Amino acid sequence: MTKIVYKHIHLENSHTLAVYKSVGGYQALEKALTLSGDDIIDEVKRSGIRGRGGAGFPAGLKWSFIPKDDRAKYLVCNADEGEPGTCKDRDIMRYVPHQLIEGMVIAGYAVRAERGYIYIRGEFYREAERLQAAIDEAYAAGYLGNNVMGRGVRFDLAVHRGGGAYVCGEETGLIESLEGKKGQPRLKPPFPANIGLYGGPTVINNVETLTSVPDIILNGGAWYSALGVEKSSGTKVFAVSGHVNKPGNYEVELGIPLKVLLEEYAGGVRGGWDNLKGVIPGGASSPVFTKAVCETVTMDYDAIAKAGSMLGSGAVIVLDRSVCIVRAIARLSRFYRHESCGQCSPCREGTGWLSQIMQRIEQGKGVRGDIDLLLSVASNIQGKTICALGDAAAMPVAGAIRAFREEFEYHIEHGRCMVA
Amino acid sequence: MSELQKSSSGVPPRFSEEAMRQVGVIFQRYPAERRESAVMPVLHLAQREFGGWLSQEALDYVAEVVGMPPMRVYEVATFYTMYNLKPVGKYHVQVCTNISCWLCASDEIVRALQSRLQLSFGESSQDGRFTLSEVECLGACVNAPMMQINDDYHENLTPAKVSEIIDQLP
Numbered sequence: 001m002t003k004i005v006y007k008h009i010h011l012e013n014s015h016t017l018a019v020y021k022s023v024g025g026y027q028a029l030e031k032a033l034t035l036s037g038d039d040i041i042d043e044v045k046r047s048g049i050r051g052r053g054g055a056g057f058p059a060g061l062k063w064s065f066i067p068k069d070d071r072a073k074y075l076v077c078n079a080d081e082g083e084p085g086t087c088k089d090r091d092i093m094r095y096v097p098h099q100l101i102e103g104m105v106i107a108g109y110a111v112r113a114e115r116g117y118i119y120i121r122g123e124f125y126r127e128a129e130r131l132q133a134a135i136d137e138a139y140a141a142g143y144l145g146n147n148v149m150g151r152g153v154r155f156d157l158a159v160h161r162g163g164g165a166y167v168c169g170e171e172t173g174l175i176e177s178l179e180g181k182k183g184q185p186r187l188k189p190p191f192p193a194n195i196g197l198y199g200g201p202t203v204i205n206n207v208e209t210l211t212s213v214p215d216i217i218l219n220g221g222a223w224y225s226a227l228g229v230e231k232s233s234g235t236k237v238f239a240v241s242g243h244v245n246k247p248g249n250y251e252v253e254l255g256i257p258l259k260v261l262l263e264e265y266a267g268g269v270r271g272g273w274d275n276l277k278g279v280i281p282g283g284a285s286s287p288v289f290t291k292a293v294c295e296t297v298t299m300d301y302d303a304i305a306k307a308g309s310m311l312g313s314g315a316v317i318v319l320d321r322s323v324c325i326v327r328a329i330a331r332l333s334r335f336y337r338h339e340s341c342g343q344c345s346p347c348r349e350g351t352g353w354l355s356q357i358m359q360r361i362e363q364g365k366g367v368r369g370d371i372d373l374l375l376s377v378a379s380n381i382q383g384k385t386i387c388a389l390g391d392a393a394a395m396p397v398a399g400a401i402r403a404f405r406e407e408f409e410y411h412i413e414h415g416r417c418m419v420a
Numbered sequence: 421m422s423e424l425q426k427s428s429s430g431v432p433p434r435f436s437e438e439a440m441r442q443v444g445v446i447f448q449r450y451p452a453e454r455r456e457s458a459v460m461p462v463l464h465l466a467q468r469e470f471g472g473w474l475s476q477e478a479l480d481y482v483a484e485v486v487g488m489p490p491m492r493v494y495e496v497a498t499f500y501t502m503y504n505l506k507p508v509g510k511y512h513v514q515v516c517t518n519i520s521c522w523l524c525a526s527d528e529i530v531r532a533l534q535s536r537l538q539l540s541f542g543e544s545s546q547d548g549r550f551t552l553s554e555v556e557c558l559g560a561c562v563n564a565p566m567m568q569i570n571d572d573y574h575e576n577l578t579p580a581k582v583s584e585i586i587d588q589l590p
């Protein structure tokens with residue numbers, strides 16, 4: 001299968017400029033600098049690539065929203081990687097930082113941004129060191145700075161470490177944080193493409209999205225769009241964790257059957273396929289699939305949505321039959337409660353309620369009516385908050401009740417778990 | 421702000437010359453009129469320089485260096501969990517208990533750490549060597565269970581491996 005973002009990660013010293021250049025690194029940038037910004041945007045549109053950070057918004061379209069006025073523009077790479085289960089960007093940053101940098105210079109040139117930032121979660125200290133070393137190399141070699149490859153183009157790039165707040169992965173929370181404030185998301189509109197960092201037009205993309213750009217430019221948007229399936233073109237890294245024999249990050253073409261991903265790539269479900277209970281297909285905030293759904297669902301944006309969940313960040317969390325679904329979701333609810341920034345009351349109060357009710361059901365102290373209460377709290381959050389963290393907290397609860405209602409009922413009635 | 425703790429040393433925190441040079445490098449990353457963007461990296465630097473935590477005096481000093489009102493620096497420092505507002509041990513052991521780690525038996529890792537260090541979550545050892553914290557997903561889920569000690573991740577843990585790692589700390 002074709003690989004793009006991970007194709008070089010197994011080379012020795014793949015993080016160095018020398019190795020990256022030996023496999024054709026920065027040739028895409030050289031080509032890009034002979035094209036116009038609009039040509040590049042068209043090529044990215046043609047590729048059909050959708051954002052790999054969670055929302056799946058078409059990247060080329062996003063770039064085309066940047067107005068052609070004379071305000072200073074910015075490019076921000078979202079390397080916050082905070083959604084539980086997600087750890088795919090880390091391997092890009094530590095193994096092929098130059099491929100990300102190259103993608104960023106191309107994107108910056110396309111939208112006329114002269115400054116870029118990589119906002120990396122603060123705990124990734126070693127990864128930030130790697131990025132910084134690569135940036136230093138790129139400056140020295142003339143791929144960054146005020147005269148990129150001698151073509152009179154300016155692009156400065158810096159790493160900015162976060163401070164351990166999941167909400168800063170939300171693009172406007174991230175911008176606030178980058179401006180030196182608490183990472184509290186902004187009301188949209190205005191969207192960052194118009195008013196973003198320092199009030200200027202700003203493109204924000206995920207690490208994996210930007211790292212795909214060099215190959216799109218080198219091989220063409222049509223080449224990229226032939227990979228994967230319709231409306232879900234290209235490759236995607238799935239971080240497969242939990243109860244499989246070979247957990248890992250696997251880059252595959254979109255549209256692969258989930259069963260193939262688990263059985264052929266991730267070494268199979270622990271204890272065999274029939275020991276599967278369910279799969280959370282796109283990070284902690286995506287509703288869980290039952291085994292029946294896992295038998296047939298394919299891993300692309302539309303198929304997963306049609307089956308009632310989200311492709312999200314591509315974090316595939318596998319649960320075998322030993323798992324108490326109530327306990328698993330209670331853990332996630334605790335996470336969202338902890339990470340709510342507290343700005344909007346449906347989220348601040350609602351995540352508290354969800355966590356508390358999940359906790360009491362888990363501890364055998366649930367009461368009749370708790371399931372309906374959970375569903376009503378969840379629906380009172382969804383769509384009523386400034387950012388999507390509220391939805392992210394509500395969806396897994398509502399989804400788990402949809403898929404495993406009898407386990408919740410058993411827990412409440414018997415004061416203990418059905419599986420253990 | 422009630423969360424803030426005063427330093428007990430009585431020595432006002434000051435950056436070394438080398439740290440000041442690093443501050444200069446940080447400032448250059450942002451437009452000159454956007455100096456406040458430097459507050460997070462300068463706080464990270466201050467925490468490393470001043471013994472792993474940020475006293476109120478340290479925050480005031482960062483405010484002075486960055487040129488921001490102290491109140492704004494307090495706001496930032498209290499918002500982000502990585503800024504320690506009270507002293508931590510020489511080794512800050514942070515164990516992930518979120519979903520992927522939990523599925524891979526992080527409960528056993530927690531038990532191993534708690535009994536090895538004789539600490540509950542949020543506690544520090546008397547000798548100042550260890551602080552144990554429970555943390556949310558650290559983005560290493562395919563190598564679960566895992567923990568972070570200071571700057572480094574330790575992945576694919578077993579209780580035996582945990583003991584070994586703790587024993588080998590200088």
Ligand SMILES: Cc1cc2nc3c(=O)[nH]c(=O)nc-3n(C[C@H](O)[C@H](O)[C@H](O)COP(=O)(O)O)c2cc1C
Nearest residue numbers: 051052053078080081082169170171205206209388
């Ligand atoms: C609570 C929350 C957390 C998020 N965390 C991340 C993250 O860690 N990394 C990321 O790339 N996007 C994250 N996102 C999505 C971003 O808001 C944004 O959609 C993304 O960075 C856009 O880049 P893309 O189009 O390339 O995916 C998060 C969104 C929400 C609501």
Ligand code: SF4
Nearest residue numbers: 341343344347385387
């Ligand atoms: S939805 Fe939650 S996290 Fe997002 S802005 Fe509102 S309170 Fe903050």
Ligand code: FES
Nearest residue numbers: 516521557558561
């Ligand atoms: S769940 Fe533990 S590192 Fe992600």
